[in-house]
Amino acid sequence: MNAYAFLRDRRQRWLLACSVPADLADWLDYVAILSLLVFVWGEGPLVLAGFAICLAAPYALIGPWLAVWVDRGEPGRAMLLANLGRAATTALILVAPDVVAVLAIVLLRSAVDSLFAPARQSMIQRITSDVDLGTVNGLHHAINQTAKVVGPGLGGLLLAVMPFNWVIGSNAILSLLAALACLPLVGSALPRPQATDGQCGGVIEGFAVFNRDRLLLLALLFAAGAFFAFFLYDSQLALVAVLFGLGQGGFALSVASSGAGGVVGALLAGRLAGQRPMPVMILAAVVSGLTTMAVSVWAMLGLPMGLAPFLLILAAMGGTTAMMMVPFRVLMQRRVPQAVMARASATSEAVITAVMLAAPLLGGAISAQWGVAVAMCLGGALVVLLALATLGGLRFAGERSSGRVSA
Numbered sequence: 001m002n003a004y005a006f007l008r009d010r011r012q013r014w015l016l017a018c019s020v021p022a023d024l025a026d027w028l029d030y031v032a033i034l035s036l037l038v039f040v041w042g043e044g045p046l047v048l049a050g051f052a053i054c055l056a057a058p059y060a061l062i063g064p065w066l067a068v069w070v071d072r073g074e075p076g077r078a079m080l081l082a083n084l085g086r087a088a089t090t091a092l093i094l095v096a097p098d099v100v101a102v103l104a105i106v107l108l109r110s111a112v113d114s115l116f117a118p119a120r121q122s123m124i125q126r127i128t129s130d131v132d133l134g135t136v137n138g139l140h141h142a143i144n145q146t147a148k149v150v151g152p153g154l155g156g157l158l159l160a161v162m163p164f165n166w167v168i169g170s171n172a173i174l175s176l177l178a179a180l181a182c183l184p185l186v187g188s189a190l191p192r193p194q195a196t197d198g199q200c201g202g203v204i205e206g207f208a209v210f211n212r213d214r215l216l217l218l219a220l221l222f223a224a225g226a227f228f229a230f231f232l233y234d235s236q237l238a239l240v241a242v243l244f245g246l247g248q249g250g251f252a253l254s255v256a257s258s259g260a261g262g263v264v265g266a267l268l269a270g271r272l273a274g275q276r277p278m279p280v281m282i283l284a285a286v287v288s289g290l291t292t293m294a295v296s297v298w299a300m301l302g303l304p305m306g307l308a309p310f311l312l313i314l315a316a317m318g319g320t321t322a323m324m325m326v327p328f329r330v331l332m333q334r335r336v337p338q339a340v341m342a343r344a345s346a347t348s349e350a351v352i353t354a355v356m357l358a359a360p361l362l363g364g365a366i367s368a369q370w371g372v373a374v375a376m377c378l379g380g381a382l383v384v385l386l387a388l389a390t391l392g393g394l395r396f397a398g399e400r401s402s403g404r405v406s407a
Contacts, residue, residue: 237314
């Protein structure tokens, strides 16, 4: 059986054609904006922290509200408007006079872009057969992971050979290309089901979905807790490379290796998570946690580690992280009614983003007090404990992970 037979559906092909430039546009001008703030305007840590908050916070604070409109409308149109809005806000950076204006534009762009992912998840649910959900989600997550690695690197390369304004303009054009690819998707999905009384609420309905389904709530808490644990040490990986004497080059390669592992992990998860998403999530978390703990203990003992094994370990860690997200999305698309899919997707992103924003502060404090290896070990141990607790919680969830809800 051809795992990618779903690509015979023109809607799936256009969704991929839209996703590639859309995901790349999230990252292409990342290095350019950082370079503007640091090297042109001479800003320091406070502004960089503000940039990070403006980049991520709207996905937690605004995305769930915009998702209400997606559920009440049509996902193809929402994706089109999200890409047009991102192109317009990106172009505004060209005329930003100062730091405050740039940060405000980045905040606005992230707010507009927070519409795209819930709409895409809703579109995937509506146009994908149950048997293909794992493969489709794996492929889209692989594209997203590739963009996170290729985008900043390509943007940095462009910045080295062309003016800043050209890089920003190129990114705006990418969003326009994504918008063009969305045009055939407008009106192409199955009609949205009529909402029942329990599904006609506003933003709160995105949270209510998880409250009504114990298995979904368990999966969300597991995913959020695991990502909190990951980000206790994720921002400290440069210091881990220093502990092993690998230097700046080793750290740069480790970022690329982790991203490549995420791509492979996403594709693998798409094949494995088709019928049993929760067991795949749990297994990936156990492998990730034990690997992280082993690396941290190795560092605590002061033992050397060569570049090759370090890169392989980072690739495995990136892969297992992807193998948690893909099954989680498959589980949601099977169990969440179509009438509230965008809100449920935005809610899950909001919860995960919120804990991801909090974790680096705690991880940094732990690293400052006891060392980065301790923060890494605690993060790995927490992931394993969460996986074991979730495994036990499956007995009380009361429902299997299969069974698709469509209304």
